[in-house]
Amino acid sequence: MKGRVLVVDDDAALAEMLGIVLRGEGFEPTFVADGDKAVEVFRDSRPDLVLLDLMLPGSDGIDVCRQIRAESGVPIVMLTAKTDTVDVVLGLESGADDYIMKPFKSKELVARVRARLRRTDEPAPEMLQIGDIAIDVAGHSVKRGVETLNLTPLEFDLLVALARKPRQVFTREVLLEQVWGYRHAADTRLVNVHVQRLRAKIEKDPEHPEIVVTVRGVGYKAGTG
Amino acid sequence: MTAVSKLRQHYWITAFRRSSFGRAVIRRLPGRVKRGLRAGRRWQRRAVAQLRTRWRRSLQFRVVSTTLVLCVLVIAVLGFFLVQTIAAGLLASAEKSATAQAAGGRSTVLGLSSVLVLQPPEADSPTANAPYVAQVAARTALEQGGSAGNYLVAVHLTDSGDTSSTAVPWVAENTFSPSATVPSDLLNKVGAEQLAEKYDNQNPAAPQYEPTTLVGNNGQSLGPALAVGVPLGPYYQLYYVYPFTSEQAFLLLVQRVLVGAGLALAVLLAAIASLVTRWVVLPVRHAAQAAQRLSAGHLEERMRVLGVDDLAALATSFNEMASSLQGKLRELEELSKVQRQFVSDVSHELRTPLATIKMAADLLFESRAGLDRGPARSAELLQSQLERFETLLVDLLEISRYDAGAATLDADLVDVCDLVRGSADDAQQLAERRGGRIEFRLPATGCFAEVDRRRVERILRNILVNAVEHGEGKDVVVTTAMDNDAVAVSVRDYGVGLRPGDDQQVFERFWRADVSRARTTGGTGLGLAISLEDAHLHGGWLQAWGERGKGSVFRLTLPKIAGQELAGSPLPLGPDDTELTGGSNGTGPFPTAKITGTISRG
Numbered sequence: 001m002k003g004r005v006l007v008v009d010d011d012a013a014l015a016e017m018l019g020i021v022l023r024g025e026g027f028e029p030t031f032v033a034d035g036d037k038a039v040e041v042f043r044d045s046r047p048d049l050v051l052l053d054l055m056l057p058g059s060d061g062i063d064v065c066r067q068i069r070a071e072s073g074v075p076i077v078m079l080t081a082k083t084d085t086v087d088v089v090l091g092l093e094s095g096a097d098d099y100i101m102k103p104f105k106s107k108e109l110v111a112r113v114r115a116r117l118r119r120t121d122e123p124a125p126e127m128l129q130i131g132d133i134a135i136d137v138a139g140h141s142v143k144r145g146v147e148t149l150n151l152t153p154l155e156f157d158l159l160v161a162l163a164r165k166p167r168q169v170f171t172r173e174v175l176l177e178q179v180w181g182y183r184h185a186a187d188t189r190l191v192n193v194h195v196q197r198l199r200a201k202i203e204k205d206p207e208h209p210e211i212v213v214t215v216r217g218v219g220y221k222a223g224t225g
Numbered sequence: 226m227t228a229v230s231k232l233r234q235h236y237w238i239t240a241f242r243r244s245s246f247g248r249a250v251i252r253r254l255p256g257r258v259k260r261g262l263r264a265g266r267r268w269q270r271r272a273v274a275q276l277r278t279r280w281r282r283s284l285q286f287r288v289v290s291t292t293l294v295l296c297v298l299v300i301a302v303l304g305f306f307l308v309q310t311i312a313a314g315l316l317a318s319a320e321k322s323a324t325a326q327a328a329g330g331r332s333t334v335l336g337l338s339s340v341l342v343l344q345p346p347e348a349d350s351p352t353a354n355a356p357y358v359a360q361v362a363a364r365t366a367l368e369q370g371g372s373a374g375n376y377l378v379a380v381h382l383t384d385s386g387d388t389s390s391t392a393v394p395w396v397a398e399n400t401f402s403p404s405a406t407v408p409s410d411l412l413n414k415v416g417a418e419q420l421a422e423k424y425d426n427q428n429p430a431a432p433q434y435e436p437t438t439l440v441g442n443n444g445q446s447l448g449p450a451l452a453v454g455v456p457l458g459p460y461y462q463l464y465y466v467y468p469f470t471s472e473q474a475f476l477l478l479v480q481r482v483l484v485g486a487g488l489a490l491a492v493l494l495a496a497i498a499s500l501v502t503r504w505v506v507l508p509v510r511h512a513a514q515a516a517q518r519l520s521a522g523h524l525e526e527r528m529r530v531l532g533v534d535d536l537a538a539l540a541t542s543f544n545e546m547a548s549s550l551q552g553k554l555r556e557l558e559e560l561s562k563v564q565r566q567f568v569s570d571v572s573h574e575l576r577t578p579l580a581t582i583k584m585a586a587d588l589l590f591e592s593r594a595g596l597d598r599g600p601a602r603s604a605e606l607l608q609s610q611l612e613r614f615e616t617l618l619v620d621l622l623e624i625s626r627y628d629a630g631a632a633t634l635d636a637d638l639v640d641v642c643d644l645v646r647g648s649a650d651d652a653q654q655l656a657e658r659r660g661g662r663i664e665f666r667l668p669a670t671g672c673f674a675e676v677d678r679r680r681v682e683r684i685l686r687n688i689l690v691n692a693v694e695h696g697e698g699k700d701v702v703v704t705t706a707m708d709n710d711a712v713a714v715s716v717r718d719y720g721v722g723l724r725p726g727d728d729q730q731v732f733e734r735f736w737r738a739d740v741s742r743a744r745t746t747g748g749t750g751l752g753l754a755i756s757l758e759d760a761h762l763h764g765g766w767l768q769a770w771g772e773r774g775k776g777s778v779f780r781l782t783l784p785k786i787a788g789q790e791l792a793g794s795p796l797p798l799g800p801d802d803t804e805l806t807g808g809s810n811g812t813g814p815f816p817t818a819k820i821t822g823t824i825s826r827g
Binding site for chain 2: 014021
């Protein structure tokens with residue numbers, strides 16, 4: 001069941017190679033080369049993860065990312081050849097959960113895909129509370145009062161990681177390891193961008209966050225409400 | 226005494242303060258006065274300094290003050306000569322009219338009272354005694370002119386006549402003292418004339434004159450006057466005294482007018498000079514401002530062109546210069562943009578197929594166990610060379626980013642000692658394989674500086690790996706030190722060292738220390754070139770020292786505040802004394818006590 005990957009890439013050779021590697025690791029890849037058709041194929045195939053090339057013919061990879069994110073919380077991993085920080089941040093802000101820089105090792109790619117899909121094991125029933133936010137870990141739902149807040153799986157993981165240890169301050173590196181599954185230091189901008197996105201969804205006033213609080217010079221922690 | 230040296234320009238003050246009298250005076254002055262004097266001097270010095278600054282800075286001030294001073298000087302000189310000329314003219318005309326009047330007076334007196342005047346004075350005769358005769362003569366002379374107020378008359382009785390006790394030397398109006406007023410020079414001259422006179426009416430005695438001071442009866446001076454004397458027969462002399470009252474008044478008036486007009490003229494000229502200079506200086510100031518803004522990066526800055534004069538020409542050529550600069554810069558910017566775009570495109574275009582190749586190689590590499598010996602080895606080679614290819618690609622892109630001027634500094638306050646430890650991983654592993662160690666000499670306090678973490682790590686990794694690679698298995702020593710402005714890291718190895726001249730060449734692209742030597746670690750040949758650019762981007766230095774067989778030193782010096790100019794490095798470049806003498810005291814600015822000792826990992 002878990003393991004369908006939609007590969008959105010215009011480069012036929014790379015797409016085919018990605019297919020070989022993914023199949024070799026037990027995933028079921030689907031392919032689409034054209035950005036305009038990507039959302040359509042996404043709806044039909046209902047994948048568990050999207051591998052998205054940032055530079056696509058037709059609509060831009062960023063647009064595709066936005067459209068998919070608008071209708072689904074499915075994990076999106078971007079493939080990018082651009083090393084400039086602006087492009088990476090733009091991709092993350094448009095909804096990607098993670099990115100991987102070309103050229104990459106097969107193992108690295110597979111590890112990153114696995115990390116995004118690893119929530120297959122059923123978590124124990126657990127209820128968490130930060131401020132006025134109630135989190136049902138097993139049921140994957142976040143509520144403020146009766147209102148349900150719609151989070152992507154990654155945002156949910158981030159919130160749960162913070163909520164499980166309410167008084168602990170998490171550095172960006174620790175969050176990268178716990179939430180994204182990075183073994184060694186990576187791009188801390190991933191954390192910054194996703195914290196911003198999480199705040200936009202759960203804070204009453206994202207300019208003055210009360211639930212995910214910045215600890216200057218260290219990292220983030222769950223607010224006391 | 227330092228105050229005295231500062232007052233060198235005021236000689237008299239200095240002289241006074243130095244004299245024993247001056248010292249005594251100053252000692253006895255009350256404190257308040259002394260303070261006041263000091264404050265006064267300070268104020269004066271400040272004012273002088275201010276004036277000097279304005280003089281240096283403002284062309285307008287210079288022109289106006291020079292005009293003012295020169296104008297006052299010229300007017301003063303002209304006025305002086307004018308007054309002198311007018312005074313001389315007045316004197317000449319006064320002399321002329323005075324001598325004429327004296328001559329007229331003489332002939333009148335001689336005509337009317339010749340009987341009395343020409344006979345020798347007798348003391349007892351009622352009509353021939355000297356005072357009487359003199360008085361008659363004086364009155365006659367006074368009445369002759371008609372304008373009695375303008376002059377004074379005196380008659381002098383010469384010695385040659387009556388010597389009786391009743392004889393008086395002078396008869397005159399009682400408003401002045403003739404004996405004090407008429408100068409003795411004039412008396413002598415008239416006396417000589419009197420002796421020479423022949424009384425034949427053909428050769429009348431000529432009047433003599435002399436400027437003098439009119440002296441009143443009580444001896445007080447009544448202002449300058451002209452005294453004219455003429456002999457009156459053999460026994461008497463007739464004197465006229467013309468006070469210069471009206472002439473003086475006139476001269477005073479002239480002087481006042483001159484001073485007033487001169488001052489007004491000077492002020493007017495200064496104002497005109499100020500206006501005219503302003504006229505010239507303002508456009509120049511505008512030009513300076515525009516040039517300043519231009520150099521500050523406001524390339525659209527232009528000057529206003531008014532008319533067709535020299536200043537308009539200045540403005541026009543300034544604008545032309547600005548346009549051509551702007552054009553050139555735009556062209557360069559365009560080129561740089563094209564270059565950057567190209568680098569970005571190449572990056573993307575190369576990276577996509579490289580990603581495919583790499584994944585394929587990974588696949589082959591992992592399944593090499595099932596392959597024959599040849600294909601298996603090929604898969605291994607493919608794998609390792611792909612890594613090298615990728616590093617080379619990354620380095621090439623990095624250096625072309627520098628060439629395009631697209632490299633930006635992402636500076637943070639970072640502990641450089643941490644970076645040193647963190648970047649040593651690769652070098653440590655390599656050193657272990659070679660049987661050497663890396664010895665760290667880092668200060669305990671940490672060395673914080675504003676640096677770009679990624680770039681500094683790259684520099685350190687490069688020079689550390691280089692040191693181990695060329696260190697022939699001997700230890701490598703890493704030292705860090707800092708002073709107020711800079712942080713320095715030096716990496717010392719005791720390996721092959723460098724040939725003379727190589728300390729510059731090592732930083733060149735694709736340069737190899739020894740062409741015949743095989744590469745063992747697969748460096749791209751761009752590492753040190755990129756490191757040098759990285760250091761320069763911080764405003765820092767990366768320098769090398771080396772000697773054949775004695776090893777080498779690579780020293781990185783970075784300013785504590787990014788972009789600040791470096792004056793020096795806290796660490797020496799070259800072998801330090803400790804290794805030459807075997808002693809423990811280094812020559813570096815940091816005593817060994819500050820070095821926490823050897824941190825060795827592995």
